[in-house]
Amino acid sequence: MDVRFKRDGMTLVVSIEGEIDHHTSSLLKEKIDSRFIMEPVKNMIIDLSGVTFMDSAGIGLIMGRMKRVSSVGGKISIRNPKPEIIKMLRMSNIYNLII
């Protein structure tokens, strides 16, 4: 699992690569949250194009980041999920975050 960051104006673009499960999600959350605090941003785009597997831990991760971003008045979006991950997202209330 790896995560890369890029700032685009007021938006932090978070590109995740590898698998998101309970094992990897704790470290991912720490890395994303600390970067979000450090950067002068209020919005977040989570790019899932490099994610090869995601279970409900990924839903929890996105929902948690959605709360954080909302708390500072920002917006969160999801980009480029693979079809099997779209199936997962459809089951939760974060499906409408896909752009």
Add this chain to the structure above:
Amino acid sequence: MQPVNRMRTEFISKSVNEGFARVVAASFVAQADPPIDILADIRTAVSEAVTNAIIHGYEDKEGIIVMECVLYNDRVEITVEDFGKGIEDIEKARTPLYTSKPELERSGMGFTIMETFMDSLTVESVLGKGTKVHMTKQLEYR
């Protein structure tokens, strides 16, 4: 119908073994050459079952998880069993979005995903003894 193959593996309840369990289950089922999306569903359901055993069964303490896969011509049956604390109210635990550990940012979707991604799901649990999750999946489109 007689099984065409069977396997059983056990591992300790370390979170790194979530990936191990789903790879092992998917590799075993792959010998039946199912469609890729069916294989993906099985990987996800196994990951959820093993994660539940680690987080809820053993509450991140060390214990043994047993996974058994029985392959038939048309389906696979998968059992994931722990010997941890057990589930007090199975019906409540299976409610979509319910989580007993909101502080962990759990989505409460684990059982819902197992039910949706597999063709059947049964959960047996005895407080203080453990939990057994049994799932089946057809290996071709019906």
